[in-house]
Amino acid sequence: MNDDITTAVKVLAGLGVAAFVIWLGVILTKAAKRGGGGMQALGAAMMMFGWGNMRDPGNNPVAEAKDGRAEKGSTSGDPLDPRAPRS
Numbered sequence: 455m456n457d458d459i460t461t462a463v464k465v466l467a468g469l470g471v472a473a474f475v476i477w478l479g480v481i482l483t484k485a486a487k488r489g490g491g492g493m494q495a496l497g498a499a500m501m502m503f504g505w506g507n508m509r510d511p512g513n514n515p516v517a518e519a520k521d522g523r524a525e526k527g528s529t530s531g532d533p534l535d536p537r538a539p540r541s
């Protein structure tokens with residue numbers, strides 16, 4: 455009998471957590487659509503702890519240049535070969 459109650463409590467707790475996560479997602483989605491300072495503050499707090507950072511943590515400009523992500527005219531990438539013919 456004790457196992458049945460424990461299982462029921464675990465299932466209800468799991469459903470409660472799932473409902474809370476869904477509710478939180480709906481609230482945050484509505485706030486993001488509405489815009490405003492609240493979402494900017496949330497984003498700033500996430501970046502402060504490194505959760506909102508989408509940049510490659512390796513910070514490898516050579517790899518970025520090879521992938522084509524470096525901007526034209528930037529110093530990222532391999533250095534120019536002084537022996538190469540200039541066009």
